[in-house]
Amino acid sequence: MHLLTDTAGAVQGMLKSVADLDPVFIPAEEKGAALLAWVDVETQVAELRLRCMASAGDAAAAEGFHSVAAWLAHHGRVRRSDAAADLRLAEALDRDLPLLAAGLREARVNLAQARVIAAAVGELPDRVGRDVVAKAEAELVRLAGEHDPKDLAVLGRRILEIVDPERFEDEERRKLEEAEKRARERQRLRIRAVGDGTTRISGVLPDAVAARLATYLHAFTNPRLADGAVRRTSGDSGDQEGGRAQASASPSAHPRRLAEAFGQLLETLDPKRLPIHGGDATNLTVVLSFEALRSGLGVATLGNGVPGDGFDRITAGEARRLACNAQIIPAVLGTDSELLDVGRASRLFTKGQRRALLLRDASCRAEGCSIPGTWSEAHHLLPWGHGGCSDLDNGVLLCSRHHHRAHDAAYDMTRMANGDYRFARRR
Incomplete structure (x- = not known):
């Protein structure tokens, strides 16, 4: 019988002799010393097991198994994924990582550290050369004497910078270029109407694009100001902001605010800077009846030039709200669907008027709300459909939430003595 088999039997016999020891x-x-000693023994036994595994392909083939991992999973009753991971490590130690194998054999590196080191060395590009790979292996084995697997993994990601700083700069540039190229090839965006008044947007974007979008959205979602506004209005039961304050603490509050910010971002885009689309700047045409325009009741159709996309119907009330600040063009129909008027976006407040409103109002003029005026929208007090003009006397700054309420038939909007506006749910 081979010495390895005899040794395994002897170890098992010694373990039986202490099986009843408490x-x-x-x-x-002595407990601490014993505990550390058994950690070292466990590491050395694991290294010996991996050494046997790396050369046991013939044993697996003799029984018709395609790999040692499959053989061990069957006979050793272990998970196939664990056996496959062990085989990869065993082959790497036997073929490419002699210093790491020696560190395991001498218990200077434990098994968890060895997995981290093998992964870090394996991720080094082939073009760095064998000498650099050997330096990286040696340095990580040395660092294993001072760091646990988690910290060692962080160092492993920077190992090329540690052992060859000059080459690291070039490799980092190459890696980023390849990542950016893959990102451009993989980028996707899907927009699909669900059919219940919502649309699902999903996609994969390059990091740079996602970072810009996140920056823009966070400009609308200052949590300190938003939460302060909610707290100040939470005592108004008629406005039901107390529920909003509770909702702000829920895990879904921030994603909801990001969705609201996305809508605000779209409404603040300058159409003059967008590509020409269908012979005009990229505008949105809303088709609705004259009566719906005046009353805010009924529905409107979005003429976005993209047939069959599924999201082409909104309420007339939402169309009236968009008319305050979005670059939409109303196409008004009479009783027999004849085209009465195709309006222009000239009813929007001008930049000068916006600046004047900002100087006058400074922030959202809803009672207790302190959302900055730069984040707010200009609202027509007398709707455009009722003959309201885009002048300062007919305008007020409202944040997106209160602007929606101004166009919500379920709420009354009342001017207070100090010029603020109070919203109360109609009973």
């Missing part, structure tokens, strides 16, 4: 009776100073 460590609770060992003196405290």
